Amino acid sequence: MEELNKKILLVEDDPNFGTVLKDYLMMNDYDVVHAKNGMEGFEKFKKDDFDLCILDVMMPYKDGFTLAKEIREKNKDVPIVFLTAKAMKEDVLKGYKVGADDYLNKPFDSEVLLMKIKAIMQRKATETISDSKQFEFKIGSFDLNSKLRFLRYKGGEPVKLSPKENELLRLLALHENDLMPRQLALTKIWRDDNYFTSRSMDVYIAKLRKYLKLDEKVEILNIHGEGFRLVVNN
Amino acid sequence: MEELNKKILLVEDDPNFGTVLKDYLMMNDYDVVHAKNGMEGFEKFKKDDFDLCILDVMMPYKDGFTLAKEIREKNKDVPIVFLTAKAMKEDVLKGYKVGADDYLNKPFDSEVLLMKIKAIMQRKATETISDSKQFEFKIGSFDLNSKLRFLRYKGGEPVKLSPKENELLRLLALHENDLMPRQLALTKIWRDDNYFTSRSMDVYIAKLRKYLKLDEKVEILNIHGEGFRLVVNN
DNA sequence: CTAGCTTTTAACCTTACATTAACAAAAATG
C-alpha cells in the first residue's frame, strides 16, 4: 500500500491553532510538518521537499514574509499560502509581492482552505515540466528517462521501470560514481526509515542490478553500512 | 504609442458599484466591458475575446455560476473571478467547481483586486502559450481536427468524435510522445478529480485506443500512476 | 415526450507494484 501524499510545511506559532490545523490536514491525506516559528520553519524546509507551504504572517523573531523570501531563494516554484489574523491591505500586497499563491484571513473555513490547496496543487500540476534535462541520464550504454520511467540499452527496446525502481536509479545516477547514502534514498523515496523499508530498498537494488547486467561496465556496489554506489567503468 | 491592453469582462448588476469598479480598472490600463446582467454578459462574451471575466454571483435572472458554466462551455481557459457579498462556504466551493480562479468577498480592497488580476494573468501567460490555439494535429496516419471534432485515417471518411473524446485526444496530441499526466486531463477536461472522473477517463482512453487501432504505429501507453503517453513509432 | 447521442457508473478482470518473508551469503565484531 503505497501512499504518495502531498507534503505540506505548516509554520504557525499558535500551538493550539497549529495543531488543530495540522490534524485537519492530515485527516485529509496530507503529510504535514509543523514548525512553531520562522527559524524552525526554514530549517525544516531545507531538510525536505514540500509541495506547499502554509505560513502564518505574524510570528515572533521571523515573520511569514521574511520566511517566504528565504524559501523563495531556495525554491522559486513551491506554492506559498499566507495566513493572517487581520486583513491589512499592505500585508496582502506584500504577500503577493513575495510570490504568494493565496491568502487567507483568520478565521477561515477549513473546507475553503482545503479547496484552495487543491486548486493550487492542480495549477502546479498543470504547469508543464519542460526542463527535461533533470530527467534524462546516460548510464554507460543505458539511457534513463526518469520522467517517462524507462531504461533503454543501446537504443533498443526500452524497459519500463516501476516508480520505486525509477526513483532509486535516478538517485543513484545523480550520485554517479559517488556514494548514495541509504538514508538519503529512504527519506527521499520511502519517506520513512525502518527495518522494512530498508529491506524493501535492498529488493529494489537487486532488481536494478538485474536490469543493469546488460552492460558489464555498469554496476551497483554496496558500501557496507553506508549505502550504494553506481559505478561506470571504462 | 499603441497599447494593447488586457480585456476584462465585468458582469455586475449594481450600477453604482459596477461603474466605479469599471472606471477603476480602466484607470489601471485595462479595457473593460461592463454588462449589467447575466444575459448581457454572455452576449458580450460571445462577441469578443476576453483575458479575464469578473462575475458577480448574485444577479437577477442569471446568476454568476450559471453564466460561468456557459462561459466555460465556450472557453475552457479564460480566467474567472467571482465577486460575492456574503462569504458562503457553499458558494465558494461551487465557484471552484466551475473552475474559478479566484474569489473576492465584497467589500474588497481595489488594490487587492488589481493584485489578484495581475497574478492570474501572469499565471495564464506562462501556462497557456503553447496550448492555446492549436486545433489540428497529425498523429501517424491520422488527422485530428479538434475544432470540427473529427478524426480521419489516411484521408478516408472522417470519424466524428464526442466532445470528451476530442478533448482528450487533443490533450494527448499536444503532449505527443511525452507524458500527459492524469491530473492534467482531469482538471482541464473534467474540472474535477475523483475516483469516478478518473474511471470515466479510462473509459475514454479505451474508446480512443479503438479508433487508433487502424494505425498500428500509433498507441496510447499507460505510465502507471502518472498518466498516458501517445506514441507514434516509425 | 422521445430517439439518439454522450457521459457516467458499475462490474469484472488483468496487470503492475510494493511489501514482506525466507533463506543465503558477506562483512563486521570481538
Add this chain to the structure above:
DNA sequence: CATTTTTGTTAATGTAAGGTTAAAAGCTAG
C-alpha cells in the same frame, strides 16, 4: 572463528490502478 549484523536474491502476498464492456443516467434536438 563463532556470532551478529548487514546485504543479496527470489518468491509469495495483498492491494491499487488500469482495461474493457455493458448498463444506467443525462442531454438535447426534434
